[in-house]
Amino acid sequence: MxxxxxxxxxxxxxxxxxxxxxxxxxxxxxxxxxxxxxxxxxxxxxxxxxxxxxxxxxxxxxxxxxxxxxxxxxxxxxxxxxxxxxxxxxxxxxxxxxxxxxxxxxxxxxxxxxxxxxxxxxxxxxxxxxxxxxxxxxxxxxxxxxxxxxxxxxxxxxxxxxxxxxxxxxxxxSIVRESDGLAMSSRNVYLTQQDRSAALILSKSLMKAKKIINEGERDLKIIRNTIIESISKEAPVSVEYIEIIQFPSLEKIDILEGKVLIALAAKVGRVRLIDNVILEVQK
Amino acid sequence: MxxxxxxxxxxxxxxxxxxxxxxxxxxxxxxxxxxxxxxxxxxxxxxxxxxxxxxxxxxxxxxxxxxxxxxxxxxxxxxxxxxxxxxxxxxxxxxxxxxxxxxxxxxxxxxxxxxxxxxxxxxxxxxxxxxxxxxxxxxxxxxxxxxxxxxxxxxxxxxxxxxxxxxxxxxxxSIVRESDGLAMSSRNVYLTQQDRSAALILSKSLMKAKKIINEGERDLKIIRNTIIESISKEAPVSVEYIEIIQFPSLEKIDILEGKVLIALAAKVGRVRLIDNVILEVQK
Missing domain, CATH: 3.40.50.620 (HUPs)
Structure with missing residues (x-):
């Protein structure tokens, strides 16, 4: 090389x-x-x-x-x-x-x-x-x-x-994740041990959202609130945004359908992390 | 083809x-x-x-x-x-x-x-x-x-x-000019016969500036005024800008030296035309 x-x-x-x-x-x-x-x-x-x-x-x-x-x-x-x-x-x-x-x-x-x-x-x-x-x-x-x-x-x-x-x-x-679900990032190295543990809620909350959509949930508010409530349990994590939008157009959606991106950014302690999930949604 | x-x-x-x-x-x-x-x-x-x-x-x-x-x-x-x-x-x-x-x-x-x-x-x-x-x-x-x-x-x-x-x-x-000096432009077709004639003052004034520089003039104000006075004799021509600057950096100059661009834009009747001359100036 x-x-x-x-x-x-x-x-x-x-x-x-x-x-x-x-x-x-x-x-x-x-x-x-x-x-x-x-x-x-x-x-x-x-x-x-x-x-x-x-x-x-x-x-x-x-x-x-x-x-x-x-x-x-x-x-x-x-x-x-x-x-x-x-x-x-x-x-x-x-x-x-x-x-x-x-x-x-x-x-x-x-x-x-x-x-x-x-x-x-x-x-x-x-x-x-x-x-x-x-x-x-x-x-x-x-x-x-x-x-x-x-x-x-x-x-x-x-x-x-x-x-x-x-x-x-x-x-x-595709995103590559640690075995416990945390999305790989060069910035993960900044995390304290405690924050590293709290950061898991990001991928977990996204997986939860994916699960309820796969089970039939189509109400954007309910999906969004599920993520917010899930994350709010972790004190060191403060959400910057949670967006449910079309991908790759990044256009706002009213009805959950087609290729959908659920993306979030949050501060975990002093570290800003992002994560997301993309899924194909039938109406 | x-x-x-x-x-x-x-x-x-x-x-x-x-x-x-x-x-x-x-x-x-x-x-x-x-x-x-x-x-x-x-x-x-x-x-x-x-x-x-x-x-x-x-x-x-x-x-x-x-x-x-x-x-x-x-x-x-x-x-x-x-x-x-x-x-x-x-x-x-x-x-x-x-x-x-x-x-x-x-x-x-x-x-x-x-x-x-x-x-x-x-x-x-x-x-x-x-x-x-x-x-x-x-x-x-x-x-x-x-x-x-x-x-x-x-x-x-x-x-x-x-x-x-x-x-x-x-x-x-290099600029290609009509035999009388007018810089070739697709927009020349807009010119009335009278304005076509007046437009000649653009190249003429630039050539005049070039001539006095070649004869030793180095005062930017004098050179600029020479062009302005020359153009002002043609009623249908109104100057938008006359700039004497370095080329290709397009930086303002205090002292006339090196590769210099004298560029102008003017309305001739209702037609906006541009013209310029680039010259190598010894201090």
Missing amino acids: HIVSTVKDMRQVIREVKVENNTLGFVPTMGYLHEGHLSLIKRAKLENDIVIVSIFVNPTQFGANEDYDIYPKDFKRDKQLAETAGADYVFYPTVEEMYPTGYKTSVDVSEITDRLCGASRPGHFKGVTTIVNKLFNIVEPNRAYFGLKDAQQVAVIQQMVKDLFMNVEVIPC | HIVSTVKDMRQVIREVKVENNTLGFVPTMGYLHEGHLSLIKRAKLENDIVIVSIFVNPTQFGANEDYDIYPKDFKRDKQLAETAGADYVFYPTVEEMYPTGYKTSVDVSEITDRLCGASRPGHFKGVTTIVNKLFNIVEPNRAYFGLKDAQQVAVIQQMVKDLFMNVEVIPC
């Missing part, structure tokens, strides 16, 4: 890879890899000749009071994990490489970025679409793999790719 | 062209081709194996009170001119093809889009960068050719390409 740190070198690799007509799978990450990321790399390796993983903590998608400065990093460990999972190249640029002095261009998706995480993290998705656009242009992948833990991110990137006619297939991949 | 009207068909053409390792030159236009456009097509043909010309009057770069609805069109004539100049394909999509229902994504370059034409045409360059980004993603050209009559547009697109790491070389091409 090779480490590439400049755009110029990455382009050279891509040129060589493409000459031989290899297909190229791409897994953009912010590093501190966990089983969720590794599942993306493994799938990319199954479906493509060459796999490129990027590790870049993107400053423009963090708000002023967020955790950019303390975002967990362990490049040595990431390198080993990526290689074992099947990565051929790791793209590991500096901030200056991705945002050279005097940069002025941004890519923005409107409307569907205003809600859910976008409501409490203004500018977050603009940062995400801008960096993903840059990375796609550098790597020119055939397929790019994203975890569905951030379902809104998947929807936003799919919208950008469609609208700008980018020549890449975005492949959403 | 082939006419292609859908993104899907265009992609298919590109795939075929690329398999044979042909280089691809691209000339994006809004149609109603004149000698300026044809010079771009001819140059593209000289420097590439295959030339694609797009003809698309982009609605998102027109303001509410501008001339989108009456923008001149003559596809039959354009087709013949493009073919004679050396185009292999004309990409001629509908508005619905380029902006399908529900599109939400835009590409924006900040700061350098606020001045010159950007000041009086808010949103104009956002429309330009968004459509050019789409077109670049569809056509995947090696080189793209733009006329320097809209020098700001060239600077903005170069900035976008650099910032987003787009894999295309932007090639600025």
Whole structure:
């Protein structure tokens, strides 16, 4: 496995890879890899000749009071994990490489970025679409793999790719969970032991909602309240949002039907976590 | 020469062209081709194996009170001119093809889009960068050719390409002028005979400015006033802006030195025209 740190070198690799007509799978990450990321790399390796993983903590998608400065990093460990999972190249640029002095261009998706995480993290998705656009242009992948833990991110990137006619297939991949149900996240490392335990209520409440829908419940208020009541039992957990919406359009729904996303964000102690479940609902 | 009207068909053409390792030159236009456009097509043909010309009057770069609805069109004539100049394909999509229902994504370059034409045409360059980004993603050209009559547009697109790491070389091409000096423009067709004559003062005043600079004048106020006084003699001409700035940074200058752009916009009768001159100035 090779480490590439400049755009110029990455382009050279891509040129060589493409000459031989290899297909190229791409897994953009912010590093501190966990089983969720590794599942993306493994799938990319199954479906493509060459796999490129990027590790870049993107400053423009963090708000002023967020955790950019303390975002967990362990490049040595990431390198080993990526290689074992099947990565051929790791793209590991500096901030200056991705945002050279005097940069002025941004890519923005409107409307569907205003809600859910976008409501409490203004500018977050603009940062995400801008960096993903840059990375796609550098790597020119055939397929790019994203975890569905951030379902809104998947929807936003799919919208950008469609609208700008980018020549890449975005492949959403299932959430990977710890054995007790907690969705894998690089931020889980921030949790105290007590909060780690309380955080379980997030996945549990979503599974409960899924269960009552599968049993026939169609009243949005009842479903929402079931989640809220379930979470309210855990003192360290404060809900930021719970949304039941269409996926991937992220449109509000009145009647539960079709592909439905139940997404939530909550603070567990001082750590902001997200989780969701997507289900196919018959009317 | 082939006419292609859908993104899907265009992609298919590109795939075929690329398999044979042909280089691809691209000339994006809004149609109603004149000698300026044809010079771009001819140059593209000289420097590439295959030339694609797009003809698309982009609605998102027109303001509410501008001339989108009456923008001149003559596809039959354009087709013949493009073919004679050396185009292999004309990409001629509908508005619905380029902006399908529900599109939400835009590409924006900040700061350098606020001045010159950007000041009086808010949103104009956002429309330009968004459509050019789409077109670049569809056509995947090696080189793209733009006329320097809209020098700001060239600077903005170069900035976008650099910032987003787009894999295309932007090639600025000299302004083509009528024998009497008027810069070629599709909008010249709007001019009455009287206004056509008055419009000559734009290029004349720029040439005058160039002359006095070449003769040693370095005082920005004097140069600017020379242009203003020259233009003020023509009653139907009202100046929108005259700017003397660095190119391609479009930064304000205190001292005339290096690559300098003198750009102006004016209404001639009811027609808005732009013109400029770029010169290399020794201190």
